[in-house]
Amino acid sequence: MTYDLLIKSGTVATDVDVFEADIGIRDGRIVEIGDLGSDASEVIDATGKYVLPGGIDSHVHISQPSGEGIVMADDFESGTRSALFGGNTTILPFCLQQRGQSIRQALEWYHGLAEGNCYTDVKFHLIITDPTSHVLGQELPAAVADGYDSFKVFMTYDDLRLNDAELLATFDVAREFGATVMVHCENEDAIKYLMGKHEAAGRVEPSAHATTRPIAVEREATHRAMSLAEIVGIPIVIVHVSNGAALEEILRARQRGLSVTAETCPQYLMLTEDDLDAANWEGAKYVCSPPPRNVTEQAACWEGIQNGSFELFSSDHCPFRFDSLDGKLNPKGARGFRHIPNGIPGVETRLPILFSEGVVKGRIDLKRFVALSATNHARTYGLYPRKGTIAIGSDADLAIWDPSCERTIRHRDLHDGSDYTPYEGLEVTGWPVTVVLRGKIAVRDGELVGRKQDGSYLQMR
Ligand code: DUC
Ligand code: ZN
Ligand code: ZN
Numbered sequence: 155m156t157y158d159l160l161i162k163s164g165t166v167a168t169d170v171d172v173f174e175a176d177i178g179i180r181d182g183r184i185v186e187i188g189d190l191g192s193d194a195s196e197v198i199d200a201t202g203k204y205v206l207p208g209g210i211d212s213h214v215h216i217s218q219p220s221g222e223g224i225v226m227a228d229d230f231e232s233g234t235r236s237a238l239f240g241g242n243t244t245i246l247p248f249c250l251q252q253r254g255q256s257i258r259q260a261l262e263w264y265h266g267l268a269e270g271n272c273y274t275d276v277k278f279h280l281i282i283t284d285p286t287s288h289v290l291g292q293e294l295p296a297a298v299a300d301g302y303d304s305f306k307v308f309m310t311y312d313d314l315r316l317n318d319a320e321l322l323a324t325f326d327v328a329r330e331f332g333a334t335v336m337v338h339c340e341n342e343d344a345i346k347y348l349m350g351k352h353e354a355a356g357r358v359e360p361s362a363h364a365t366t367r368p369i370a371v372e373r374e375a376t377h378r379a380m381s382l383a384e385i386v387g388i389p390i391v392i393v394h395v396s397n398g399a400a401l402e403e404i405l406r407a408r409q410r411g412l413s414v415t416a417e418t419c420p421q422y423l424m425l426t427e428d429d430l431d432a433a434n435w436e437g438a439k440y441v442c443s444p445p446p447r448n449v450t451e452q453a454a455c456w457e458g459i460q461n462g463s464f465e466l467f468s469s470d471h472c473p474f475r476f477d478s479l480d481g482k483l484n485p486k487g488a489r490g491f492r493h494i495p496n497g498i499p500g501v502e503t504r505l506p507i508l509f510s511e512g513v514v515k516g517r518i519d520l521k522r523f524v525a526l527s528a529t530n531h532a533r534t535y536g537l538y539p540r541k542g543t544i545a546i547g548s549d550a551d552l553a554i555w556d557p558s559c560e561r562t563i564r565h566r567d568l569h570d571g572s573d574y575t576p577y578e579g580l581e582v583t584g585w586p587v588t589v590v591l592r593g594k595i596a597v598r599d600g601e602l603v604g605r606k607q608d609g610s611y612l613q614m615r
């Protein structure tokens with residue numbers, strides 16, 4: 155058989171198996187796996203390398219309107235380029251319904267931004283902020299029928315949050331039409347109370363971001379979101395879990411029989427609230443929500459990764475610049491913790507960090523790495539088995555990793571539109587050197603060869 159592309163002699167891993175094999179690709183799909191000779195238009199020698207499913211990052215913010223005229227540091231072009239260099243072939247960014255906007259308007263605008271500007275495949279989650287009876291009765295069911303079958307809701311932020319009645323009503327639409335709901339769990343009233351206390355005491359520096367959003371704020375909201383899901387009778391995804399207490403709530407809910415999918419992110423393994431104390435307002439570089447915690451909670455998150463309590467490991471890439479550019483992008487350095495946009499870049503560093511800190515340091519094996527980086531995302535959001543695995547018939551989305559490549563993470567080497575990385579100076583072992591998107595080489599030995607027209611929108615229905 156002749157292949158368009160043949161990847162020879164690599165160590166292939168899925169979420170259940172690790173084996174030496176060649177992978178034969180034709181018309182963008184994997185057509186054979188085994189000992190396949192050399193009859194191909196192009197051959198990649200993967201001896202000594204790991205051949206893994208292309209990463210799927212199911213929690214990414216790109217070009218999301220962020221209030222106060224703030225513009226995110228990544229559009230689809232830079233965001234998907236950065237994702238690609240980090241070993242990803244699919245990302246799932248959020249299409250925000252702004253208050254007063256129809257879901258159709260939001261989708262048209264967001265598709266317009268993505269069209270022709272993606273180096274990876276993409277599929278959108280919706281963010282529902284305005285669950286009027288028209289939205290819940292007509293717009294959302296129509297969107298779900300068109301394949302927009304996952305949405306995020308927020309319990310915090312004035313511009314985004316839903317109250318409990320709105321959460322229940324939105325969950326009910328998900329139940330009726332078979333959509334997947336992701337919830338950002340933080341108690342807004344408690345945050346507001348603490349913000350008032352902090353400001354009255356003159357505390358406006360970045361570290362106040364962490365102390366106004368303590369663990370109890372997240373734990374309570376996590377419990378409440380799951381209780382509401384239980385009342386409605388839907389499965390639920392709890393995103394960006396930052397600590398052991400929230401995870402314990404999740405385990406208890408599972409014991410009661412609720413289906414909960416749990417996600418954590420690199421920042422909760424690698425950063426702490428002490429990073430927010432950095433001098434010269436540089437603590438703003440670590441402002442994300444929920445905030446980084448402490449080493450005890452880092453260990454709890456690692457344990458959840460190791461024992462399978464977390465199915466998903468996502469970046470929550472939400473990039474803002476630290477310094478402003480042409481006055482257009484609200485800088486992270488803006489004075490007053492309330493005005494620092496919440497979110498940090500990380501779509502390119504997610505997998506190298508998990509590989510180095512997880513696989514190389516012996517905390518997880520390669521199969522768990524694949525599950526956390528790709529397979530479980532595909533299963534959770536309806537992309538499996540087309541995406542997220544290495545199998546005959548699946549899209550040939552592959553990342554070829556050099557497991558012994560040693561690198562120091564430097565912002566200047568990354569490909570996103572922000573002006574810093576929170577992981578500057580972190581030494582990692584292992585990097586995805588070649589990335590294949592639907593059978594086309596997109597990154598070859600660290601060089602971009604893909605084009606921004608190569609990514610597709612994943613219309614699954
Ligand atoms: N929630 C996210 O999911 N990302 C960034 C900020 C936030 O609050
Ligand atoms: Zn969130
Ligand atoms: Zn997010």
Ligand code: ZN
Binds near residue numbers: 566573574
């Ligand atoms: Zn730069």
